[in-house]
């Protein structure tokens with residue numbers, strides 16, 4: 001407990017010393033008894049629209065703010081990898097890094113299926129989660145894209161006491177943090193107004209990318225303090241606003257003393273919550289059961305064949321079956 005409080009105090013002191021403001025009506029709280037790590041609790045009544053905290057852009061950790069982007073060319077890297085490299089670099093800088101008190105408050109262990117034993121993963125058999133874990137895929141990205149950059153810059157990434165497997169461990173920690181803690185930071189360009197924000201969800205990213213690109217620039221960034229808020233389906237009471245000079249978390253409902261302050265991670269089913277964040281929500285109004293397209297096509301053959309026969313077309317081929325299922329909402333694209 002003493003260590004928990006020390007880390008919190010150092011983190012909050014670091015935020016304040018670097019221009020952040022945090023409302024006196026909230027505090028970091030230990031929710032580990034509920035398997036939810038740290039969270040943020042109201043220690044005074046909070047009104048709707050009241051500011052909870054404000055984080056200057058200079059405290060965000062991203063390729064825009066990390067020194068690494070000035071030292072090596074990260075342009076050849078895609079997706080999360082520039083941020084990943086910056087996080088590995090800043091973490092390895094230890095005390096020298098501006099973000100040391102931030103790394104100290106972030107977890108080192110995760111409950112996502114990526115870290116489960118083979119036996120534990122067996123429990124997920126029959127769900128769509130198992131195919132989406134992707135441990136081998138991310139490790140091959142590390143090997144092919146990141147490790148060559150790390151190992152060819154020993155002045156930036158010390159290799160004396162850290163070999164490839166140590167960097168791989170750091171890579172996994174940073175990857176898990178990006179997945180569960182990072183935000184899409186939308187930089188307003190047209191006007192100084194603010195825009196919506198939520199803990200990132202790469203599936204939403206694809207859908208929104210075109211619109212976002214037209215309006216403003218989107219960066220994947222770590223936002224200290226904003227990422228201390230937990231999620232509970234149907235209990236969201238705070239929202240992050242992205243402004244020109246800072247990011248502001250604001251209450252979207254009155255919050256009573258003792259209540260936890262929740263951000264939303266998106267309208268996610270339990271499979272996605274488990275895969276990305278390592279927990280499930282019960283009840284969860286967004287829950288769904290996923291059935292693989294292959295099984296749907298196989299199981300529906302008889303129905304499709306009957307429909308084809310009724311239309312006087314004889315037995316349908318696989319493509320026709322898929323077409324029919326798509327038309328009848330039996331399959332998602």
Ligand SMILES: C[S@@+](CC[C@H](N)C(=O)[O-])C[C@H]1O[C@@H](n2cnc3c(N)ncnc32)[C@H](O)[C@@H]1O
Pocket residue numbers: 034035036037038039105106107180181199227228229230231232276277278279280
């Ligand atoms: C953005 S962080 C929130 C801060 C985090 N609790 C901590 O201690 O650093 C997201 C992580 O918090 C935890 N979390 C958030 N909401 C939760 C919930 N309702 N139940 C259990 N764990 C939760 C999960 O481990 C998730 O990956």
